[in-house]
Amino acid sequence: MKKIIFFILTAGSVCTYAQDISKERILDIVSTLASDEMKGRKFGTPENDKAAEYIAAEYKKNNLEYCYGDSYMIPFEYKGQKGYNVCGVKKGKSPESLAFSAHFDHIGTNQKEGDNIYNGADDDASGVATVIGLADYFKDKKTDFSMVFMAFNAEEIGLIGSKALADNQNLNPVFNNIRALFNFEMLATESQFGKNAVFMTGDEFSDFDELINANAANGLKVYPDPYQGQHLFYRSDNVNFVKKKIIAHSISTVDMNKATHYHGVNDDMSIVEADNLTNIINNFAKTIEKLNAGNFQPKYNDKVRYDF
Numbered sequence: 534m535k536k537i538i539f540f541i542l543t544a545g546s547v548c549t550y551a552q553d554i555s556k557e558r559i560l561d562i563v564s565t566l567a568s569d570e571m572k573g574r575k576f577g578t579p580e581n582d583k584a585a586e587y588i589a590a591e592y593k594k595n596n597l598e599y600c601y602g603d604s605y606m607i608p609f610e611y612k613g614q615k616g617y618n619v620c621g622v623k624k625g626k627s628p629e630s631l632a633f634s635a636h637f638d639h640i641g642t643n644q645k646e647g648d649n650i651y652n653g654a655d656d657d658a659s660g661v662a663t664v665i666g667l668a669d670y671f672k673d674k675k676t677d678f679s680m681v682f683m684a685f686n687a688e689e690i691g692l693i694g695s696k697a698l699a700d701n702q703n704l705n706p707v708f709n710n711i712r713a714l715f716n717f718e719m720l721a722t723e724s725q726f727g728k729n730a731v732f733m734t735g736d737e738f739s740d741f742d743e744l745i746n747a748n749a750a751n752g753l754k755v756y757p758d759p760y761q762g763q764h765l766f767y768r769s770d771n772v773n774f775v776k777k778k779i780i781a782h783s784i785s786t787v788d789m790n791k792a793t794h795y796h797g798v799n800d801d802m803s804i805v806e807a808d809n810l811t812n813i814i815n816n817f818a819k820t821i822e823k824l825n826a827g828n829f830q831p832k833y834n835d836k837v838r839y840d841f
């Protein structure tokens with residue numbers, strides 16, 4: 534009897550969880566990017582290049598195609614310094630695409646005694662782990678939508694990397710097919726709405742959140758942005774795609790009323806709530822898996838502005 538029960542439990546868990554992204558995998562991605570060796574991943578540093586190379590290697594493991602040319606790493610220059618955005622594509626049954634993005638740069642180090650490294654575990658290694666986790670999840674699946682995976686550089690100095698990528702004419706064939714962009718920004722801590730919950734910036738401008746909630750797996754819930762006064766919709770990388778009239782929102786869990794780690798040296802592995810982060814990533818993956826052109830064609834209403 535014991536053996537039978539053991540078999541049933543094992544078989545059950547294999548069926549339920551075999552395709553899930555593990556907490557260990559997510560922790561590995563976040564801790565690699567947030568390690569002291571990465572020295573805060575500031576744009577223009579060798580460690581920033583190293584972070585881009587790491588992400589490109591993960592794209593390769595997931596058999597993504599290049600967005601164009603012969604590399605995932607797409608160079609750009611800002612004030613005489615060179616850096617890279619990282620872009621990969623997975624073909625689906627339709628060329629219509631969903632895009633997933635996060636920024637991998639952070640703010641470097643300071644000159645003070647003691648811990649002087651801005652590890653940026655939450656901001657935004659957690660978002661990059663979400664993007665790579667989604668690539669992991671869909672590696673061997675054939676989806677209806679094609680998928681674009683982007684890691685932006687130079688967000689912290691003014692959304693520079695995402696602008697360079699959005700303005701890159703070589704990418705027009707990719708961007709012209711994007712129906713919605715999910716920009717993941719700081720998901721390592723529990724939201725003010727509790728676990729398995731996120732908020733979305735610019736919820737008042739489109740039906741993106743309603744459509745996600747209608748298809749949400751395992752109780753995942755997208756809440757409206759509770760920090761309206763901060764105009765986060767216009768202050769994150771998504772905005773460079775809004776200018777192209779692409780549906781593009783940022784998704785986050787950060788509790789702006791309570792967070793003490795924002796741009797602090799304490800934004801390190803100690804604040805990462807890995808169970809909740811992993812659960813959210815898996816539930817987004819399972820939600821996205823259900824989406825197709827029939828049930829997901831989000832549109833902007835006339836409140837949104839494209840000229841800013």
Ligand SMILES: [Zn+2]
Binds near residue numbers: 719
């Ligand atoms: Zn950020």
